[in-house]
Amino acid sequence: xxxxxxxxxxxxxxxxxxxxxxxxxxxxxxxxxxxxxxxxxxxxxxxxxxxxxxxxxxxxxxxxxxxxxxxxxxxxxxxxxxxxxxxxxxxxxxxxxxxxxxxxxxxxxxxxxxxxxxxxxxxxxxxxxxxxxxxxxxxxxxxxxxxxxxxxxxxxxxxxxxxxxxxxxxxxxxxxxxxxxxxxxxxxxxxxxxxxxxxxxxxxxxxxxxxxxxxxxxxxxxxxxxxxxxxxxxxxxxxxxxxxxxxxxxxxxxxxxxxxxxxxxxxxxxxxxxxxxxxxxxxxxxxxxxxxxxxxxxxxxxxxxxxxxxxxxxxxxxxxxxxxxxxxxxxxxxxxxxxxxxxxxxxxxxxxxxxxxxxxxxxxxxxxxxxxxxxxxxxxxxxxxxxxxxxxxxxxxxxxxxxxxxxxxxxxxxxxxxxxxxxxxxxxxxxxxxxxxxxxxxxxxxx
Ligand SMILES: [Ca+2]
Numbered sequence: 001x002x003x004x005x006x007x008x009x010x011x012x013x014x015x016x017x018x019x020x021x022x023x024x025x026x027x028x029x030x031x032x033x034x035x036x037x038x039x040x041x042x043x044x045x046x047x048x049x050x051x052x053x054x055x056x057x058x059x060x061x062x063x064x065x066x067x068x069x070x071x072x073x074x075x076x077x078x079x080x081x082x083x084x085x086x087x088x089x090x091x092x093x094x095x096x097x098x099x100x101x102x103x104x105x106x107x108x109x110x111x112x113x114x115x116x117x118x119x120x121x122x123x124x125x126x127x128x129x130x131x132x133x134x135x136x137x138x139x140x141x142x143x144x145x146x147x148x149x150x151x152x153x154x155x156x157x158x159x160x161x162x163x164x165x166x167x168x169x170x171x172x173x174x175x176x177x178x179x180x181x182x183x184x185x186x187x188x189x190x191x192x193x194x195x196x197x198x199x200x201x202x203x204x205x206x207x208x209x210x211x212x213x214x215x216x217x218x219x220x221x222x223x224x225x226x227x228x229x230x231x232x233x234x235x236x237x238x239x240x241x242x243x244x245x246x247x248x249x250x251x252x253x254x255x256x257x258x259x260x261x262x263x264x265x266x267x268x269x270x271x272x273x274x275x276x277x278x279x280x281x282x283x284x285x286x287x288x289x290x291x292x293x294x295x296x297x298x299x300x301x302x303x304x305x306x307x308x309x310x311x312x313x314x315x316x317x318x319x320x321x322x323x324x325x326x327x328x329x330x331x332x333x334x335x336x337x338x339x340x341x342x343x344x345x346x347x348x349x350x351x352x353x354x355x356x357x358x359x360x361x362x363x364x365x366x367x368x369x370x371x372x373x374x375x376x377x378x379x380x381x382x383x384x385x386x387x388x389x390x391x392x393x394x395x396x397x398x399x400x401x402x403x404x405x406x407x408x409x410x411x412x413x414x415x416x417x418x419x420x421x422x423x424x425x426x427x428x429x430x431x432x433x434x435x436x437x438x439x440x441x442x443x444x445x446x447x
Contacts, residue, residue, distance in 0.1 A: 003088045005058055005080050009072035013055045013085045016042050017096050022049035024393070025093050025101035027086045027127070029055070029112030033264050034062035035077065038112070044376035045107055048389065051097070053089030057081045064268040071294075074269060078295035082115045083123045103396055107389060109133035109363035109374060110325065113316070117333075118299045120314050124307035129396040131389055132316045133374055134325050134363050137333045138237065138300060140293045142325065143266065144286035145228050145237035146259025147278050152223035156256040159216040167246035167254065169211040170221055173202055174242050183432030184443075188358045188368045189243035190430040192320055192327070197225050197242045224254065230290070231283045238328035244321050245367055251323040269294060300333070302340030308351040315353055315392045317405060317423075319360025319370060327356055334426060345427055354426040355405040369407035369421035380408035380417040404446065409439075422446070 001013045014037055028041035035057035046052040058076025059066035067073045076084075086104075094100045106127045108116045116132030136142060154160040162170070178195035179185050189195055199221035204212035213221065230236040244251065253259050258278025267276045270289050290298075307314065318327040334354050338344065359368015364378050373379035373387030381387055384394040384402075391402040404424060408417035419439035424430045424446035436443040 016046040023102035026050040029108035033064040055085035078297040147262035147281035149253040160220040244323040324362040
Protein backbone atom coordinates (compact mmCIF):
# COMPACT_ATOMS: atom_id res chain seq x y z
CA UNK A 1 0.00 0.00 0.00
CA UNK A 2 0.94 3.60 -0.47
CA UNK A 3 -0.16 5.61 2.57
CA UNK A 4 -0.02 9.38 2.85
CA UNK A 5 1.89 10.72 5.86
CA UNK A 6 1.11 14.35 5.02
CA UNK A 7 -0.32 16.31 2.11
CA UNK A 8 3.00 16.01 0.32
CA UNK A 9 4.59 12.78 1.55
CA UNK A 10 3.83 9.10 1.61
CA UNK A 11 5.11 5.77 2.83
CA UNK A 12 5.01 2.15 1.71
CA UNK A 13 3.25 -0.45 3.81
CA UNK A 14 3.21 -4.18 3.14
CA UNK A 15 0.91 -6.72 4.76
CA UNK A 16 1.35 -10.47 5.08
CA UNK A 17 -1.95 -11.95 6.21
CA UNK A 18 -1.63 -15.65 7.09
CA UNK A 19 -4.22 -18.45 6.88
CA UNK A 20 -3.23 -19.58 10.37
CA UNK A 21 -4.24 -16.19 11.77
CA UNK A 22 -4.40 -16.09 15.57
CA UNK A 23 -6.30 -12.82 15.88
CA UNK A 24 -3.05 -11.04 16.65
CA UNK A 25 -1.74 -8.02 14.76
CA UNK A 26 1.94 -6.99 14.66
CA UNK A 27 3.85 -4.00 13.34
CA UNK A 28 7.45 -4.58 12.25
CA UNK A 29 9.90 -1.81 11.59
CA UNK A 30 13.24 -0.46 10.30
CA UNK A 31 16.96 -0.38 11.02
CA UNK A 32 19.72 2.20 11.22
CA UNK A 33 19.14 5.58 9.62
CA UNK A 34 17.54 3.93 6.61
CA UNK A 35 13.96 3.21 5.71
CA UNK A 36 13.72 -0.33 4.35
CA UNK A 37 10.98 -2.82 5.14
CA UNK A 38 12.44 -5.76 7.09
CA UNK A 39 11.07 -8.79 5.28
CA UNK A 40 12.67 -11.24 7.70
CA UNK A 41 10.55 -9.76 10.49
CA UNK A 42 7.33 -9.94 8.46
CA UNK A 43 8.22 -13.51 7.49
CA UNK A 44 8.92 -14.46 11.10
CA UNK A 45 5.82 -12.96 12.69
CA UNK A 46 3.41 -14.08 9.97
CA UNK A 47 4.75 -17.63 10.34
CA UNK A 48 3.68 -17.40 14.00
CA UNK A 49 0.13 -16.52 12.95
CA UNK A 50 0.26 -12.75 13.30
CA UNK A 51 -1.25 -10.44 10.71
CA UNK A 52 2.08 -8.79 9.96
CA UNK A 53 2.68 -5.30 8.69
CA UNK A 54 5.99 -3.92 7.51
CA UNK A 55 6.61 -0.36 6.45
CA UNK A 56 9.36 1.85 5.23
CA UNK A 57 10.23 5.02 7.14
CA UNK A 58 8.65 7.27 4.55
CA UNK A 59 11.59 6.52 2.26
CA UNK A 60 13.66 3.57 1.09
CA UNK A 61 17.40 2.94 1.24
CA UNK A 62 19.90 2.30 3.99
CA UNK A 63 21.14 5.84 4.64
CA UNK A 64 19.71 9.14 5.81
CA UNK A 65 20.25 10.79 2.43
CA UNK A 66 16.51 11.04 1.61
CA UNK A 67 16.16 13.24 4.73
CA UNK A 68 18.41 15.94 3.23
CA UNK A 69 16.39 19.20 3.18
CA UNK A 70 13.29 17.09 3.67
CA UNK A 71 11.46 17.72 6.96
CA UNK A 72 8.63 15.39 5.93
CA UNK A 73 11.06 12.47 5.66
CA UNK A 74 12.63 13.36 9.03
CA UNK A 75 9.21 13.49 10.65
CA UNK A 76 8.30 10.13 9.11
CA UNK A 77 11.56 8.64 10.36
CA UNK A 78 11.25 10.09 13.87
CA UNK A 79 7.77 8.76 14.63
CA UNK A 80 5.15 9.28 11.93
CA UNK A 81 5.66 6.29 9.64
CA UNK A 82 5.20 3.71 12.41
CA UNK A 83 2.07 5.32 13.82
CA UNK A 84 0.53 6.03 10.42
CA UNK A 85 1.43 2.59 9.10
CA UNK A 86 -0.03 0.96 12.19
CA UNK A 87 -3.35 2.77 11.80
CA UNK A 88 -3.49 1.67 8.16
CA UNK A 89 -2.30 -1.86 8.94
CA UNK A 90 -4.93 -2.38 11.61
CA UNK A 91 -7.67 -1.16 9.27
CA UNK A 92 -6.50 -3.50 6.53
CA UNK A 93 -6.32 -6.45 8.94
CA UNK A 94 -9.81 -5.73 10.18
CA UNK A 95 -11.19 -5.51 6.64
CA UNK A 96 -9.46 -8.70 5.50
CA UNK A 97 -10.48 -10.90 8.44
CA UNK A 98 -13.82 -9.08 8.88
CA UNK A 99 -13.10 -8.27 12.53
CA UNK A 100 -10.55 -6.19 14.40
CA UNK A 101 -7.51 -8.01 15.71
CA UNK A 102 -7.86 -9.20 19.32
CA UNK A 103 -4.49 -7.83 20.33
CA UNK A 104 -1.89 -5.58 18.71
CA UNK A 105 1.84 -6.15 19.06
CA UNK A 106 5.06 -4.51 18.02
CA UNK A 107 8.41 -6.09 17.16
CA UNK A 108 11.58 -4.16 16.45
CA UNK A 109 15.25 -3.75 17.26
CA UNK A 110 17.82 -0.95 17.07
CA UNK A 111 16.12 1.89 15.19
CA UNK A 112 13.06 -0.35 15.41
CA UNK A 113 13.64 -0.63 19.15
CA UNK A 114 13.60 3.14 19.45
CA UNK A 115 10.43 3.32 17.37
CA UNK A 116 8.82 0.90 19.84
CA UNK A 117 9.66 3.14 22.78
CA UNK A 118 8.39 6.12 20.77
CA UNK A 119 5.06 4.37 20.42
CA UNK A 120 4.90 3.62 24.16
CA UNK A 121 5.70 7.28 24.90
CA UNK A 122 3.57 9.11 22.33
CA UNK A 123 0.96 6.70 20.98
CA UNK A 124 0.24 4.60 24.07
CA UNK A 125 -2.98 3.08 22.67
CA UNK A 126 -1.46 1.68 19.49
CA UNK A 127 -0.19 -1.57 21.04
CA UNK A 128 -1.02 -4.02 23.80
CA UNK A 129 2.50 -5.44 23.78
CA UNK A 130 5.81 -4.06 22.57
CA UNK A 131 8.97 -6.12 22.10
CA UNK A 132 11.79 -3.62 21.62
CA UNK A 133 15.45 -4.62 21.43
CA UNK A 134 18.67 -2.62 21.64
CA UNK A 135 16.80 0.68 21.26
CA UNK A 136 18.55 3.69 19.74
CA UNK A 137 17.29 5.91 22.57
CA UNK A 138 18.99 9.29 22.73
CA UNK A 139 19.36 9.29 18.95
CA UNK A 140 20.48 12.92 18.75
CA UNK A 141 23.34 11.99 21.12
CA UNK A 142 24.50 8.60 19.83
CA UNK A 143 25.40 10.20 16.51
CA UNK A 144 27.81 12.51 18.34
CA UNK A 145 29.18 9.61 20.39
CA UNK A 146 30.21 7.95 17.11
CA UNK A 147 32.14 11.08 16.13
CA UNK A 148 33.73 11.14 19.60
CA UNK A 149 34.87 7.52 19.27
CA UNK A 150 36.54 8.24 15.94
CA UNK A 151 38.42 11.10 17.57
CA UNK A 152 39.61 8.81 20.36
CA UNK A 153 41.21 6.28 18.01
CA UNK A 154 42.06 8.60 15.14
CA UNK A 155 43.01 7.80 11.57
CA UNK A 156 45.07 4.67 10.82
CA UNK A 157 48.17 6.86 10.47
CA UNK A 158 47.81 8.45 13.91
CA UNK A 159 49.74 7.50 17.08
CA UNK A 160 46.56 6.57 18.89
CA UNK A 161 45.19 4.13 16.30
CA UNK A 162 45.02 0.41 17.16
CA UNK A 163 45.16 -2.14 14.33
CA UNK A 164 42.82 -5.15 14.64
CA UNK A 165 45.49 -7.36 16.24
CA UNK A 166 45.85 -4.92 19.13
CA UNK A 167 42.10 -4.74 19.64
CA UNK A 168 42.27 -8.53 19.95
CA UNK A 169 44.85 -8.09 22.73
CA UNK A 170 42.58 -5.54 24.43
CA UNK A 171 39.70 -8.02 24.36
CA UNK A 172 41.82 -10.74 25.95
CA UNK A 173 42.86 -8.32 28.68
CA UNK A 174 39.23 -7.28 29.34
CA UNK A 175 38.40 -10.95 29.87
CA UNK A 176 41.45 -11.45 32.09
CA UNK A 177 40.41 -8.56 34.30
CA UNK A 178 36.64 -8.98 34.28
CA UNK A 179 35.35 -12.36 33.06
CA UNK A 180 35.40 -13.99 36.51
CA UNK A 181 33.60 -11.12 38.25
CA UNK A 182 30.30 -12.95 37.63
CA UNK A 183 31.73 -16.19 39.06
CA UNK A 184 32.48 -17.99 35.78
CA UNK A 185 35.38 -17.70 33.35
CA UNK A 186 33.12 -18.43 30.40
CA UNK A 187 34.19 -15.60 28.08
CA UNK A 188 31.05 -13.60 28.85
CA UNK A 189 30.49 -10.60 31.10
CA UNK A 190 27.12 -10.89 32.82
CA UNK A 191 27.57 -7.45 34.36
CA UNK A 192 29.85 -5.10 32.39
CA UNK A 193 29.15 -2.42 35.03
CA UNK A 194 31.45 -4.32 37.37
CA UNK A 195 34.28 -4.15 34.85
CA UNK A 196 36.44 -1.14 35.67
CA UNK A 197 38.84 -1.91 32.87
CA UNK A 198 42.43 -0.68 33.18
CA UNK A 199 44.03 -0.61 29.72
CA UNK A 200 47.29 0.89 31.05
CA UNK A 201 48.51 -2.56 32.14
CA UNK A 202 49.07 -3.18 28.41
CA UNK A 203 51.56 -0.28 28.01
CA UNK A 204 54.79 -1.52 26.46
CA UNK A 205 57.40 -0.27 28.94
CA UNK A 206 61.14 -0.85 28.62
CA UNK A 207 62.11 -2.93 25.64
CA UNK A 208 58.51 -3.38 24.61
CA UNK A 209 56.98 -6.68 23.61
CA UNK A 210 54.51 -8.15 21.14
CA UNK A 211 50.99 -6.92 21.55
CA UNK A 212 51.59 -3.97 23.84
CA UNK A 213 50.18 -0.44 23.65
CA UNK A 214 51.82 2.94 23.38
CA UNK A 215 50.63 5.61 25.80
CA UNK A 216 48.57 7.17 23.01
CA UNK A 217 46.91 3.86 22.23
CA UNK A 218 46.16 3.23 25.91
CA UNK A 219 44.59 6.68 26.07
CA UNK A 220 42.46 5.81 23.03
CA UNK A 221 41.23 2.60 24.67
CA UNK A 222 40.48 4.44 27.90
CA UNK A 223 38.54 7.04 25.91
CA UNK A 224 36.45 4.37 24.18
CA UNK A 225 35.60 2.79 27.54
CA UNK A 226 34.80 6.13 29.22
CA UNK A 227 31.55 8.10 29.26
CA UNK A 228 31.15 10.95 26.79
CA UNK A 229 30.42 14.38 28.28
CA UNK A 230 29.09 17.49 26.53
CA UNK A 231 30.05 21.18 26.60
CA UNK A 232 28.05 21.70 29.78
CA UNK A 233 29.83 18.82 31.52
CA UNK A 234 26.71 16.65 31.50
CA UNK A 235 26.72 13.06 30.33
CA UNK A 236 25.88 12.85 26.65
CA UNK A 237 26.32 9.13 26.14
CA UNK A 238 27.66 6.15 28.14
CA UNK A 239 30.86 4.27 27.49
CA UNK A 240 31.33 1.45 25.02
CA UNK A 241 30.47 -1.74 26.84
CA UNK A 242 33.56 -3.67 27.95
CA UNK A 243 33.19 -7.25 26.80
CA UNK A 244 32.39 -6.43 23.17
CA UNK A 245 34.42 -8.98 21.26
CA UNK A 246 37.04 -6.94 19.43
CA UNK A 247 38.95 -10.13 18.71
CA UNK A 248 36.07 -11.41 16.59
CA UNK A 249 35.23 -8.11 14.90
CA UNK A 250 36.40 -4.52 14.73
CA UNK A 251 33.45 -2.15 15.31
CA UNK A 252 33.04 0.43 12.58
CA UNK A 253 33.46 3.15 15.19
CA UNK A 254 37.07 2.02 15.71
CA UNK A 255 38.20 1.33 12.15
CA UNK A 256 39.88 4.68 11.51
CA UNK A 257 37.07 6.22 9.48
CA UNK A 258 34.59 8.83 10.70
CA UNK A 259 31.51 7.10 12.11
CA UNK A 260 29.03 6.49 9.28
CA UNK A 261 26.14 7.22 11.65
CA UNK A 262 27.63 10.58 12.59
CA UNK A 263 28.45 11.52 9.01
CA UNK A 264 25.01 10.50 7.81
CA UNK A 265 23.13 12.39 10.54
CA UNK A 266 25.15 15.60 10.53
CA UNK A 267 25.23 15.81 6.74
CA UNK A 268 21.60 15.13 6.06
CA UNK A 269 19.74 16.23 9.19
CA UNK A 270 21.78 18.65 11.31
CA UNK A 271 23.57 20.79 8.72
CA UNK A 272 22.14 19.90 5.29
CA UNK A 273 25.76 19.95 4.11
CA UNK A 274 26.99 16.92 2.19
CA UNK A 275 30.64 17.94 2.64
CA UNK A 276 30.61 17.52 6.45
CA UNK A 277 32.87 14.54 7.10
CA UNK A 278 33.30 14.05 10.85
CA UNK A 279 36.91 15.16 11.13
CA UNK A 280 35.90 18.65 12.23
CA UNK A 281 33.57 17.42 14.98
CA UNK A 282 33.52 19.41 18.23
CA UNK A 283 31.36 19.36 21.34
CA UNK A 284 29.59 22.37 19.89
CA UNK A 285 28.36 20.12 17.08
CA UNK A 286 27.06 17.70 19.70
CA UNK A 287 25.21 20.51 21.46
CA UNK A 288 23.74 21.68 18.14
CA UNK A 289 22.50 18.19 17.27
CA UNK A 290 20.92 17.73 20.66
CA UNK A 291 19.27 21.16 20.63
CA UNK A 292 17.86 20.41 17.19
CA UNK A 293 16.32 17.05 18.21
CA UNK A 294 13.95 17.06 15.23
CA UNK A 295 10.44 15.83 16.01
CA UNK A 296 11.76 14.65 19.36
CA UNK A 297 13.71 11.81 17.76
CA UNK A 298 15.56 11.61 21.09
CA UNK A 299 12.74 9.37 22.36
CA UNK A 300 13.63 10.17 25.97
CA UNK A 301 10.21 10.92 27.52
CA UNK A 302 10.27 9.08 30.86
CA UNK A 303 6.52 9.13 31.46
CA UNK A 304 4.96 5.85 30.34
CA UNK A 305 1.86 6.25 32.51
CA UNK A 306 -0.63 6.39 29.61
CA UNK A 307 0.81 3.20 28.15
CA UNK A 308 0.71 1.52 31.56
CA UNK A 309 -2.83 2.61 32.38
CA UNK A 310 -4.28 1.18 29.19
CA UNK A 311 -2.69 -2.15 30.12
CA UNK A 312 0.26 -2.06 27.71
CA UNK A 313 3.28 -4.29 28.32
CA UNK A 314 6.78 -3.28 27.26
CA UNK A 315 9.33 -6.09 27.05
CA UNK A 316 12.80 -4.91 26.17
CA UNK A 317 16.22 -6.54 25.85
CA UNK A 318 19.74 -5.37 25.13
CA UNK A 319 22.86 -7.40 24.37
CA UNK A 320 25.82 -6.97 26.70
CA UNK A 321 28.17 -7.34 23.70
CA UNK A 322 26.34 -4.67 21.69
CA UNK A 323 29.05 -2.59 20.01
CA UNK A 324 26.63 -0.42 18.00
CA UNK A 325 24.38 0.83 20.82
CA UNK A 326 25.82 0.27 24.31
CA UNK A 327 23.48 -1.59 26.68
CA UNK A 328 24.00 1.06 29.34
CA UNK A 329 21.69 3.42 27.43
CA UNK A 330 18.79 1.04 28.21
CA UNK A 331 19.78 1.09 31.87
CA UNK A 332 19.92 4.91 31.91
CA UNK A 333 16.49 5.20 30.30
CA UNK A 334 15.04 2.69 32.77
CA UNK A 335 16.40 4.81 35.64
CA UNK A 336 14.91 7.92 33.99
CA UNK A 337 11.48 6.27 33.83
CA UNK A 338 11.77 5.12 37.44
CA UNK A 339 12.50 8.66 38.62
CA UNK A 340 9.97 10.35 36.31
CA UNK A 341 7.15 8.05 37.40
CA UNK A 342 8.44 7.68 40.98
CA UNK A 343 8.25 3.90 40.69
CA UNK A 344 10.77 1.36 41.97
CA UNK A 345 11.50 -1.70 39.83
CA UNK A 346 8.85 -3.92 41.43
CA UNK A 347 6.21 -1.39 40.32
CA UNK A 348 7.71 -0.85 36.86
CA UNK A 349 7.64 -4.64 36.51
CA UNK A 350 3.86 -4.41 36.12
CA UNK A 351 4.24 -2.97 32.61
CA UNK A 352 7.96 -2.53 31.75
CA UNK A 353 10.59 -5.26 32.01
CA UNK A 354 14.20 -4.92 30.89
CA UNK A 355 16.52 -7.86 30.28
CA UNK A 356 20.23 -7.72 29.54
CA UNK A 357 21.45 -10.62 27.44
CA UNK A 358 25.07 -11.64 27.97
CA UNK A 359 26.89 -12.71 24.84
CA UNK A 360 24.54 -10.89 22.45
CA UNK A 361 25.87 -8.44 19.85
CA UNK A 362 23.62 -5.80 18.33
CA UNK A 363 20.12 -7.33 18.20
CA UNK A 364 21.41 -10.82 17.37
CA UNK A 365 24.58 -12.91 17.15
CA UNK A 366 27.35 -12.99 19.71
CA UNK A 367 29.32 -15.39 21.88
CA UNK A 368 26.59 -16.44 24.30
CA UNK A 369 22.97 -17.55 24.64
CA UNK A 370 21.59 -14.76 22.49
CA UNK A 371 18.82 -16.58 20.61
CA UNK A 372 15.68 -15.45 22.44
CA UNK A 373 13.22 -15.67 19.57
CA UNK A 374 13.62 -12.03 18.60
CA UNK A 375 13.65 -12.71 14.86
CA UNK A 376 13.74 -15.33 12.16
CA UNK A 377 16.63 -17.70 12.86
CA UNK A 378 17.08 -16.41 16.40
CA UNK A 379 15.01 -18.97 18.18
CA UNK A 380 15.24 -22.47 19.51
CA UNK A 381 11.53 -22.73 20.18
CA UNK A 382 8.13 -21.14 19.80
CA UNK A 383 6.89 -21.58 23.37
CA UNK A 384 6.62 -18.71 25.83
CA UNK A 385 9.46 -20.22 27.91
CA UNK A 386 11.93 -20.01 25.06
CA UNK A 387 10.71 -17.19 22.87
CA UNK A 388 10.57 -13.52 23.86
CA UNK A 389 7.74 -12.65 21.46
CA UNK A 390 5.57 -15.47 22.74
CA UNK A 391 6.52 -14.58 26.32
CA UNK A 392 5.14 -11.12 25.58
CA UNK A 393 1.94 -12.66 24.17
CA UNK A 394 1.48 -14.67 27.35
CA UNK A 395 2.07 -11.57 29.49
CA UNK A 396 -0.53 -9.57 27.52
CA UNK A 397 -3.15 -12.29 27.11
CA UNK A 398 -2.78 -14.37 30.26
CA UNK A 399 -1.26 -11.85 32.64
CA UNK A 400 1.77 -14.07 33.24
CA UNK A 401 4.92 -11.92 32.96
CA UNK A 402 8.35 -13.28 32.09
CA UNK A 403 10.53 -13.54 35.20
CA UNK A 404 13.61 -14.36 33.11
CA UNK A 405 14.33 -14.33 29.40
CA UNK A 406 15.76 -17.66 28.36
CA UNK A 407 18.24 -17.66 25.51
CA UNK A 408 19.93 -20.44 23.58
CA UNK A 409 23.54 -20.56 22.55
CA UNK A 410 23.22 -21.96 19.04
CA UNK A 411 25.56 -24.54 17.55
CA UNK A 412 27.38 -24.03 14.25
CA UNK A 413 24.26 -25.03 12.30
CA UNK A 414 22.57 -21.89 13.64
CA UNK A 415 19.61 -23.85 14.99
CA UNK A 416 20.56 -26.50 17.57
CA UNK A 417 20.86 -25.19 21.14
CA UNK A 418 24.23 -25.95 22.70
CA UNK A 419 23.08 -24.63 26.06
CA UNK A 420 20.49 -22.33 27.59
CA UNK A 421 20.91 -19.43 29.97
CA UNK A 422 18.20 -17.59 31.87
CA UNK A 423 18.85 -13.85 31.51
CA UNK A 424 17.84 -11.78 34.50
CA UNK A 425 15.25 -9.06 34.82
CA UNK A 426 16.95 -5.76 35.54
CA UNK A 427 18.14 -4.69 38.08
CA UNK A 428 18.87 -8.30 39.02
CA UNK A 429 22.15 -9.69 37.76
CA UNK A 430 23.27 -13.17 36.85
CA UNK A 431 25.88 -14.87 38.99
CA UNK A 432 27.39 -18.31 38.62
CA UNK A 433 26.87 -20.29 41.82
CA UNK A 434 27.23 -23.87 40.59
CA UNK A 435 27.14 -26.77 40.94
CA UNK A 436 27.69 -27.91 37.41
CA UNK A 437 29.34 -26.31 34.40
CA UNK A 438 28.58 -22.76 33.31
CA UNK A 439 26.52 -24.27 30.50
CA UNK A 440 24.01 -25.51 33.10
CA UNK A 441 21.08 -23.13 33.38
CA UNK A 442 20.61 -24.08 37.02
CA UNK A 443 24.18 -23.13 37.90
CA UNK A 444 23.27 -19.44 37.62
CA UNK A 445 21.24 -17.27 39.95
CA UNK A 446 19.58 -13.88 39.48
CA UNK A 447 20.26 -11.71 42.48
CA1 LIG B 1 31.91 -14.56 32.99
